[in-house]
Amino acid sequence: MSVAATMPRFLEMERKYGSLIRGMRASRRTQASGPQKHGGARYSQFxxxxxxxxxxxxxxxxxxxxxxxxxxxxxxxxxxxxxxWCLEDRGGRRRVADAVVIASPARHAAPMLRRLDPRLADQLASIEYASCAVVSLAFRRDQIKAPLNAFGFVVPHVERRFILSCSFSSEKYEGRAPGDTVLMRVFIGGAMQQSLLRMPDEQLLELAHWEVADLLDIDGDPIMRHLTRQLHAMPQYHVGHTRRIAEITERLDAHPTLALAGSSLTGVGVPGCIASGKQAAARVLAGLHQSTPTPPTTMSSRPPSPPSLSPPSNARVVSP
Ligand SMILES: Cc1cc2nc3c(=O)[nH]c(=O)nc-3n(C[C@H](O)[C@H](O)[C@H](O)COP(=O)(O)OP(=O)(O)OC[C@H]3O[C@@H](n4cnc5c(N)ncnc54)[C@H](O)[C@@H]3O)c2cc1C
Structure with missing residues (x-):
């Protein structure tokens, strides 16, 4: 994976301080000596x-x-x-729009754009994706012997286990399970263990249960279990990703009313996707102002409203 694309903060830290450990120590010192925040929201990582x-x-x-x-x-x-822009859907229906933001995964954006710019389509199509299965398991609290004093754990490849990680949803967030119950999500597959996803659902459910029962010393069967397969859902920022994105951005310069957004580009998590969506909306609005002396013909009868830059009102902070 490209460190520059996936963890640019770490790369910057290593450049600035010569090592990650020195960088982390320095940022701790800065935080400790900085002004203490009293009022307002305290955003945790989760x-x-x-x-x-x-x-x-x-x-x-x-x-x-x-x-x-x-x-x-x-x-x-x-x-x-x-x-x-003329958008044609799978049913052959066409719609005209003044500006377009494509927020689909890059591998779906590529065929849409092939006629417009084959090189742009090639670059998008070359972004690889990994798949995983997510098994949700619920247990009664008294079934679990290990202390649940964390939000979950990740499993390094060297452990030679069949799960990637486990997240304790009920411990991270309120309202995810009744108080006497623990809800956890177990991740299986990923780029390194794709072949596990060939297993039928029942075996994946059992595999997840077996692994967490062993690691967390859990007695008995789960009281609820559920499996979802997330196929081609995780874009892989391989080495060269930042160069590829630079070329994609350059090629889009020829089309000010067209933008791309979503996890395939500059951030694999939800905050990165939201940021890229805002940037895309701002870009096409600027493009529309540049290129339309007459009022735009929008897909709906209502004029487009500017993107809201405020955080979702129902966002909730959970402190560790
Ligand atoms: C198992 C798992 C766990 C994760 N956990 C976290 C987490 O804890 N925190 C976090 O921040 N991120 C997490 N992520 C990452 C996060 O889910 C993604 O970054 C985010 O959902 C990607 O959003 P997106 O809008 O780019 O893509 P998507 O959510 O994939 O949306 C793309 C949309 O494009 C549509 N589409 C596709 N093709 C077309 C087409 N031809 N025409 C029109 N529409 C089309 C699709 O139907 C879909 O609705 C997780 C991801 C996975 C897989």
């Missing part, structure tokens, strides 16, 4: 939305006019016409 992550999608959907939202309508082709 934050989620009340009601689950799907709120992030449902909220903007619900705030838009129903006729301007087209769910389950994959776009297959994007072309530039004298009227603007």
């Amino acid at each position: 934050m989620t939305l009340r009601g689950g992550m799907s709120r992030l999608i449902d909220a903007p959907r619900d705030s838009l006019p129903a006729e301007s939202v087209h769910l389950n309508t994959p776009i297959t082709k994007l072309t530039r016409t004298h009227r603007g």
